[in-house]
Amino acid sequence: MTSFVITIDGPAASGKSSVSRELSKRLLCPWVSTGSFYRGLGYVAMQMKVDLKDERKLAELAVSDIWSVHLGVEKTHVYFRGQDVTTEVHQEQAGTVASQISQYPMVRKMLLEPQRRVQSHRGLIAEGRDCGSVVYPYADLKVYLTADSEHRARRRAEEQGMVVEEVQKAQKTRDHQDLSRQTAPLQIPPGAQVVDTSHLTLLEVVDYVEGLARSFL
Numbered sequence: 001m002t003s004f005v006i007t008i009d010g011p012a013a014s015g016k017s018s019v020s021r022e023l024s025k026r027l028l029c030p031w032v033s034t035g036s037f038y039r040g041l042g043y044v045a046m047q048m049k050v051d052l053k054d055e056r057k058l059a060e061l062a063v064s065d066i067w068s069v070h071l072g073v074e075k076t077h078v079y080f081r082g083q084d085v086t087t088e089v090h091q092e093q094a095g096t097v098a099s100q101i102s103q104y105p106m107v108r109k110m111l112l113e114p115q116r117r118v119q120s121h122r123g124l125i126a127e128g129r130d131c132g133s134v135v136y137p138y139a140d141l142k143v144y145l146t147a148d149s150e151h152r153a154r155r156r157a158e159e160q161g162m163v164v165e166e167v168q169k170a171q172k173t174r175d176h177q178d179l180s181r182q183t184a185p186l187q188i189p190p191g192a193q194v195v196d197t198s199h200l201t202l203l204e205v206v207d208y209v210e211g212l213a214r215s216f217l
Contacts, residue, residue, distance in 0.1 A: 004029075004123040005138070006213055007131035009189060010145035011178065012095060012171050013152035013159075015197045015205060016127040019145065021074060022206045024125050027213060032118050033076040034128035034135055035098060036069055037111045039089040040078035042097035047080065052100060059106035063114075071118060092160065092170050099174045102129075103181040129178055132189030140216055142192035143209055149175075151198045 006023070008016050017033055024031035041058065044067045050057050067080045077086045088094065101107055115135050118124065126135065132142035147155075153168035160167075178186040188194060193212055197205050 003119075003121050004140045004213075004217065005119065005136045006123075006125045006141045006143070006209075007136050007139040007189065007192075008125065008127040008143045008145060008209070009129055009131050009133070009186075009192070011129075011147075011152065011175055011186060013156040014145040014147045015155070015202065016145055017075070018202050019205050019209060020125050020127040022202065023209055023213070024073075026206070026210055027123065027125070027217070029123035029125060030071045030118075030120050031076075031125035031127065032069075032071055032115075034115045034126055034131055035095075036076040036078055036086075036089065037115055038098035038102045038107075039094045040067055040069055040080070040085075041107070041111070042101050043078070043085060043089045043094050044080055045101065046094075046097065052097065055104040055106050058101055058104060059110045062107055062110035069114065069118075092156070092162065092167065096170055096174055099177040103177065103183060105183045108134075108183055129186045130184040132192055133187055134184045137189075139189075141213055142189045143212070144188045144192040144194045145197050145205070146194065147196060147198040 008020050010016050020031045041062050045052060045058060045061055050061055070077045075086060077084055078089045132139055149168060153164050153171055157164040157167045
């Protein structure tokens with residue numbers, strides 16, 4: 001099997017990680033959440049008390065060796081000073097901060113190469129918000145998952161044991177930041193297959209995307 005790249009983009013809680021994880025198992029290739037790079041940077045910045053409005057310092061921190069991102073079977077892991085902080089970086093606050101700092105062109109530029117570097121000769125499934133449009137524009141298959149805000153909020157609330165209304169409010173803020181930023185805003189990549197997951201089960205979505213992937217493998 002030749003190397004291939006599949007990108008899965010979409011807004012928060014649209015099912016990107018779950019679909020990527022299951023597709024990875026079926027196609028026997030690694031997957032990466034590019035959003036983990038921004039979540040990781042945001043978390044580290046908060047721990048280091050770096051001003052989230054200081055683009056230059058954030059860009060410098062982006063390539064610091066005090067934190068790193070590693071591929072895993074179940075999830076993309078983030079390490080800070082040798083400690084696995086993956087659980088912490090996937091909390092709602094870290095997601096909001098990630099959306100905030102991802103607006104900075106210098107930060108995006110610094111994280112682009114590390115994101116591309118994880119590509120494997122066995123192929124790669126990459127999920128995020130600009131995988132098909134910016135990080136891997138040459139992808140063999142581009143998928144854009146979407147869902148209405150209520151379904152997305154309910155999924156995230158169940159995952160983190162939070163109140164749906166609180167999650168929905170945070171997601172509204174984050175969606176606005178992702179859609180309105182000047183640099184690499186959230187968008188449907190050219191040529192992407194759009195899938196609305198609002199009323200589909202995980203199995204149904206994975207089956208559909210796998211079918212698309214098998215067409216070129």
